[in-house]
Amino acid sequence: MILLAAQGKTDKEIGTDLAIWRGTVARWRTRFIADGVTGIEGDETRPGRKPKISARKVKSIVTLTTQQRPDNATHWSTRSMAAVAGVSAASVRRIWQAHGLKPHRVESFKVSNDKHFVEKLEDIVGLYLDPPEHALVLCCDEKSQIQVLDRTQPGLPLKRGRCQTMTHDYKRHGVTTLFAAMNTLDGGVIGQCQTKHRHQEWLSFLRKIDRNTPKGKELHLIADNYATHKHPEVKAWLARHPRFHMHFTPASASWLNMVERFFRDLSENQLRRAVFRSVPELISTIEQYVDKHNRDPKPFIWTAKASDILVKVTRARSKLNKMQSV
Structure with missing residues (x-):
């Protein structure tokens, strides 16, 4: 032309x-x-097809989803919202996706009411982001009441068009508790399974940590506020071993302890779908998992600053206070 x-x-x-x-x-x-x-060089952008659902209708669907509940359920489904809003379920799904809404999902959450939350937060995050020299930072905790579960009949194997199956009921053959200390530097884990999780078992685990770490290193242990960790006999032992330094997470803030991530991986990868017929079999499986993990450990990298976390916690606490005052 x-x-x-x-x-x-x-x-x-x-x-x-x-x-x-x-x-x-x-x-x-x-x-x-x-x-x-x-x-x-190319066609100009075109405005595209005019939306069939008005902006007002989209806004009302988002408002209903986030601020109200259906009469006969705890959360909205695409079909229940479609029936109320007068649009198709597919349209509701597209609107939810566009606004990042997932009513079918729920996550556990709790704001810590610890009076010393800020000090403890800054202390622990400081250990993650700027660990002390000539020292090891170990995230410690117990994964208690790990059940020995045996299914009442064998499950069907995975095949094309059908997922693996397992029975809903089970036989319980006992429990064990895994004590674990994860090195934040290299991701290595010191583990020990015990029948109970009293202060005696915690002391036994502290002795194992003492044996399995370089003698010339200071040890900074991050743990929760479980009474076992603060028992008088534990305090006396720590006083006799001054290279041990305890750092306690705020109440209701176990997410600050990175060993919880290791516990989650253990549950998802090894325990949740497994079948065990005895406590020794379960303990052997856990020990093998820890040993394999330690052959090629990968550390979890903490990136969040204490100030950024504090902003989010403050915002969440403010929102909760408003909800409780209504």
Whole structure:
């Protein structure tokens, strides 16, 4: 079109030669005059199809989803919302996706009411982001009441078109408790399974940590506020072993302890779908998992600053206070 126009032809003549509407020729010539070659390298963006659902309707669906509950359920489904809003379930799904809403999901959450939350938060995050020299930082905790569960009949194996199955009921053959200390530097784990989780077992685990760490290193242990960790006999033992330094997480803030991530991986990868017929079998499986983990450990990298966490916690606490005052 541009070359023909340069030869002096009119829009109508060019349209006839190229079998297109002369208005199209005029539009492309105008774009070339305005922007040069870049103006004709591709089509201009188009506004697209007008939405069938108005912005007001979308806003009402989002408001209903976030601020109200259906009459006969704890949360909305696409079908229940579609029935109330007068749109299709597929439209509700698209609106939820566009606004990042997932009513079918729920996550556990609790704001810590610890009076010393800020000090403890800064202390522990400081150990993660700027660990002391000539020292090890160990995240310690117990995974208690790990059940020895045997299914009442064998499950069907995985195959094409069918997932693996397991019975809903089970036989319980006992429990064990895993004490674990994860090195934040390299991700290595010191583990010990015991029948109970009293202060006696905690002391036994502290002695194992003492045996399995370099003698010249200071040890900074991060643990929760479980009474076992603060028993008088434990305090006396710690006083006799001054290289041990305890750092306690705030109440209801176990997410600050990175060993919880290791426990989650253990449960998901090894325990949740397994079948055990005795306590020794369960303990052997856990020990094998820890040994394999330690052959090629990967540390969990903490990146959040204490100040950023504090902003989120303050915002959450403010929101909760408003909800409770209503």
